């Protein structure tokens with residue numbers, strides 16, 4: 001007897017059409033809303049303050065990624081050292097910086113001057129060294145970078161550690177048995193395999209950081225959202241400027257996603 | 269002498285539990301020694317201590333008359349530097365139960381890596397020799413594949429080629445066929461039989477009693493961290509002197 005497949009096509013098309021219609025209606029309502037002023041959006045999309053905000057957002061994102069990676073590597077090494085004090089320090093760091101909201105950390109760094117009015121480096125008990133007024137040193141940008149990087153370091157540490165844990169111990173045994181030193185085994189066998197696990201996760205972190213930088217607007221970090229807020233603080237075009245900012249975030253995240261896609265493909 | 273291995277008074281404990289309790293062994297060049305014994309008897313630990321993947325608590329291992337992991341200095345044996353230990357390890361090759369091929373490299377790259385990066389030999393010459401070795405284990409056609417694209421039996425044969433590429437004096441096998449589907453066991457044992465025929469010194473932990481009878485010169489029965497019985501393969505396997513050996517053999521045969 002012939003076997004006939006169950007017919008699913010009909011209902012699938014129906015659902016799809018319904019969804020499409022709903023989406024189209026939603027878009028239409030939003031786009032044609034008299035309260036959404038497209039000329040305003042258009043005039044601010046490439047305005048100088050907005051572009052400088054985009055620049056700061058990108059700079060913060062890249063700097064946070066790099067600093068976070070460095071902090072994360074240092075932390076992962078501490079954890080792997082086998083030294084109980086370093087291990088405990090690792091655990092405490094992760095506990096604190098993952099356990100408190102980024103927003104709180106940013107505000108804290110910005111207000112560090114309240115805790116330490118003068119900061120600097122020098123040799124205790126002597127006049128040697130260099131000190132400065134905290135209020136002058138910790139600009140909103142510096143506070144933003146510190147806050148983001150220290151917070152990110154905690155996540156990076158766990159990602160890096162996970163990457164190394166994903167390489168089975170047998171890989172090292174095999175490397176040693178073809179006459180490699182432990183250092184060679186680490187460089188030639190463990191690191192390349194760990195990196196293949198870590199890199200895709202870094203792509204995700206990049207996108208998370210990119211959007212996370214918007215939080216520095218609470219301390220006037222000069223990023224894209226800070227600029228948008230400054231502008232609508234004067235002309236009251238709140239929605240228009242939020243749309244401007246969102247369009248930029250969407251564009252940047254889309255670019256990052258495409259980069260991530262190609263990166264992952266080249267690793268396979 | 270090249271291909272000779274000796275073990276003296278090997279002891280190893282994990283967290284106070286003794287796993288090896290004084291193992292002595294002499295392997296002549298070209299000899300094939302098969303290790304049998306119950307799970308947990310210390311067979312893997314013995315091979316890993318021989319290779320110094322684990323540092324023994326006491327006892328010495330020598331390959332080609334070179335002590336593994338220590339060097340004589342001013343009348344005493346001093347722990348070797350990592351570099352020196354790595355040099356000594358080149359005299360041994362190991363084949364693992366889980367193959368442990370380098371996952372990010374192709375079969376050919378796995379075989380070439382040691383000679384190129386450790387021995388610093390000419391890459392083109394190494395490539396030629398590695399292809400020849402892959403041919404010997406019947407895998408010339410799979411040189412460009414990653415381990416994940418190969419069957420277990422194929423991976424294990426690449427692992428054997430990788431070990432051979434370093435021109436070792438002694439090969440250590442830790443249950444090389446235990447992780448394989450039954451129909452793939454034969455192809456790996458076949459390669460090992462060829463190696464034995466070519467005069468390679470081999471220490472083989474295995475549950476393949478048939479292989480031990482046919483290829484093994486000596487059988488060592490390891491139980492509770494000591495050598496319970498050892499002797500010519502056919503003699504130990506057909507008429508064991510120890511009751512524990514007899515009981516174990518009755519169980520696996």
Ligand SMILES: Nc1ncnc2c1ncn2[C@@H]1O[C@H](COP(=O)(O)OP(=O)(O)O)[C@@H](O)[C@H]1O
Pocket residue numbers: 282287305306307308309310311312313314
């Ligand atoms: N790294 C280790 N840490 C703790 N115990 C171990 C370790 N390796 C082996 N052992 C223990 O040593 C004993 C012997 O193990 P093993 O040498 O693997 O035996 P076999 O290979 O004969 O089955 C087992 O009881 C095992 O649990």
Ligand SMILES: [Mg+2]
Pocket residue numbers: 311312313443
């Ligand atoms: Mg074992």
